[in-house]
Amino acid sequence: MKTYLLLIGTLLSLTGCELDNFEPPKSTFEGRLVYKGEPLLMQSSNVAFTNNSDFPVFLELWQKAYNNRSSIRIPIKQDGTFSSLLFDGEYKLIVPNGQGPFLWKKTAANTPDSLNVTVQGSQKLDIEVIPYYMLRNPKIAINGRKISGSVSLEKVITDATNGKAVERVSLYVNKTQFVDAGNSLNKADLAGADIKDMANVSLITGDMPALVPAQAYVYARIGLKISGVEDMIYTPVQKINL
């Protein structure tokens, strides 16, 4: 008898609540942050399940259909791409104040200007922004157990009001492809004041520490810290065989 009850209970629990459930969002909205078609590379996002603020750079989407609004945060990945599952509808997209190594248009009230986005099924959108700097011609090489790198800095925003100085250039090395200011085993820093030629900035790290457990390769990339801007801009990750 008990077995029957259990069976009926299980069946009921499998069939219940159909009407209550919403369809999950299934339109993929994805794209990149680009400058003249080139993606901007940033710090990897470290998205813990319980902490949705732990995105180095994120966009905010605001759905227009509802009066009681709150934002949907979309993290930018370290290759400059983003993707999110959304309901179809009208959205406004903004980059919040203080986000990203680039300039986002402001309104007269100094709030971030918004971009209208209409989601109808899955779609791709590249968002054009103006970075303070671009990193060009990155070269990373190995010399014994030292990693050396060179890069050329192109100042994109040059006017006096918005232009920013270089705080430092850093070369980061890590065991995994997640390599940036917060994830590195070894690094070299060069302060902005010590840079003589913006077109040719070179850095060299100290000896790599022993890797535990041992592995025969590391990943490296160069980052640029702009003074007064929190988020750094990076070169592509490069794999280096030790």
Add this chain to the structure above:
Amino acid sequence: MKKYILSFAILFSLTTGCKDDSEFLNIKSTSILLVDEVYSDPRLVLSAVTDLYNRIPDFQEPGTGTISIYAVLDEAFSSGDYPRHQTREYDYVFPGINNPEVTYWDYGYIREINLFIERVNAATKLSAADKARFVAEGRFLRANVYFELVRRLGGVPLITESLTYDYSGNAAYLRKPRAKESEIYDYVISELEAIKSILPKTPNEKSRATYGLALAAKSRAALYAGSIAKYGVNTPTVTLPDGEVGIPVAKATGYYQTALDAAQELINSGQYSLYQKAPDLSTNFANIFLDKANNPEVIFVEDYKLQSGKVHSFALDNQPRAVTEEGERGGRLNPSLNLVQSFEKLDNTFAPLPINKGAATDYIYYDKPEDLFAGRDARLRGTVLVPGDLFKNRSIDIFAGLILGNGSILSGDQLGQLKMVNGASVQVVGLSGPIEGYDGSAQSGFYMRKFNDPVTGSGQIGTMSEVWNVRYRYAEVLLNAAEAAFELGQTALAAGYMKQVRDRAGLTKALTPSEITFDRIVHERKVELSFENHILWDMKRWRLAHVVWDGSNSDLTTLPGKATEPSTRVYSLWPYKIYDPGGPNHNKWVYRKVLSGRVTQSHIFRLGNYYARINDGIINNNPLILRNPNQ
């Protein structure tokens, strides 16, 4: 007989029946006190104000049970299943845990304080003295909650009367914009000034507002405002154009002067003094938080009492595992090496703990584990239980393993594990660990002494601890005075106030006025007031938070006395025992600096963290509210 019954029945119905309906239905409740009844008896008003005291928010306090909040600021490592050391960013708001959109925004509490004040003022049956004191207490609580709001959020709507909705369908008239940050500080300061002489001058009253508390709170608030004005220039983007966030630099001197005056008024009143009862300075320091009998230093607390229902589990959660009273429970919070090495040497210099001569394995050998910590500021061992210390008169036994004669390390994965070495059974791990990843096993190599209740039974679930949560104490007032005096250029005065605090900590040589620097001020507050709900607010007001928690993969600093040194990951210090029978170093102790495998991310404090995020729901309800900068 029947006749009699009939006439009784008639008589009965005539005399008792047909009560007036309104009287009949109007029965006084036996379980609810009405407003008029409460505000006609001082004992009931006291219980109403007690509820308001109970709702004061604290970011860090031993009594909440969420002790891991101490670990967000790199003062400690939390050995429990706790993601902070694997996350870079954190919201630094309260309550905020696992719910980053929640910020502290308690206008329900403010409304109830406003109602309380209005009702006491309107009460007719209270004596004038009772009314004055209760109103002053209500005003203290209101000033205090605005201070708690302004240090989290910057300027907030300033509402000092109970607002009531008129059911007109339009609530717009209830919406108030944010005041300037400086206006909130001004309000707090002026309220505290106004009520200080109404409040009783009773230094033994620790749980209710007193004259001393008003002054201590005033000096703290003015100091915060002064340093935001002065150091806000270092973070120009952390401002809003109309001053909702940020204070003009020109106001700094005025606020510092207010802070100094308030602190001096309290100091000169002679009502409080530093706690100096126990001959051992470390024990003395720990006892500030344990001794509830005639404690001259403590100004304001949230009190706890055994067998009253108001007890907390700090000792239960943090008792060393070797002396645990509750099976597998304790040792959650492990002070970090970053904090431990900040305590200076007795000659006023800073140095990392001497554990090796250059190379990591070129050890310095110690006869006893606690010898490494000798000759340091007595507050170190009053705050932290180091290897070799006793707790509840029993050894807390911390060592990570044996180093054998051939240099190899033998360790285990169970507390106090025994293994066979050359035919002898030897204990290879301390009874309190540390074992990597083992909850409660002193993973940083240290345990908590501050707030940790040494009374028998405090570590039992059925008993727990009644150690109070000290919110204001006299040493902070001295340090407030020292900082304000230093910022006003009066370094000799500052040195005098610092000396009192440092003498009590056993530092024999006084700092000269020229040695009082900003770094010294920052450092002194860090070691004196660690784990006391100060470091986050201090780092924020000095605009140091984004410098210290800068997100870089920084190593442990070798300059613990420098205010701007990054500290983004918690380091551990693991003791090892040499096991080499017959060898010269047999049974000696060595130390290794360790980064726990669970510390995978370096902490970052963004400019947008200086002021908590006002959540979207609040802004939806009141569009006059501006967002905080960089959010």
